[in-house]
Amino acid sequence: MENPPRGHRPQSLTERFPSSRKLNPMNATKPYLTSELELAAYLKCRGHKLLSAKLTGKIVTFEFGAENGIRKDADLYFGGVEVSARELFEAHRSLRALIQQVKEHAFQIGSEKPRNEHHHSR
Numbered sequence: 048m049e050n051p052p053r054g055h056r057p058q059s060l061t062e063r064f065p066s067s068r069k070l071n072p073m074n075a076t077k078p079y080l081t082s083e084l085e086l087a088a089y090l091k092c093r094g095h096k097l098l099s100a101k102l103t104g105k106i107v108t109f110e111f112g113a114e115n116g117i118r119k120d121a122d123l124y125f126g127g128v129e130v131s132a133r134e135l136f137e138a139h140r141s142l143r144a145l146i147q148q149v150k151e152h153a154f155q156i157g158s159e160k161p162r163n164e165h166h167h168s169r
Contacts, residue, residue: 078110078113095112
């Protein structure tokens with residue numbers, strides 16, 4: 048793939064991330080996944096329904112419903128669309144709190160697992 052001219056700003060998600068899913072009817076029924084906090088906050092701010100937040104390693108992945116317009120909104124985000132700073136900040140803050148809860152829950156689950164300690168009674 049040829050490098051874009053200096054100063055060129057990608058205008059779409061597929062231009063910025065060529066390997067990402069392109070807009071097509073098959074993707075319309077699949078949940079929208081992202082591990083980017085800023086994009087997730089933007090989508091939440093735009094009213095898209097957050098279905099889950101899952102921890103994989105140290106990364107939290109946000110899963111949004113496959114509503115109409117979510118992929119278009121993602122493209123608009125990467126294109127530099129403007130939104131209310133207050134709404135975006137509120138969504139960002141709530142997702143940061145959710146990330147903390149997901150990580151704490153994973154830690155608690157991990158610390159409750161039985162340990163493979165060998166105790167011999169004599």
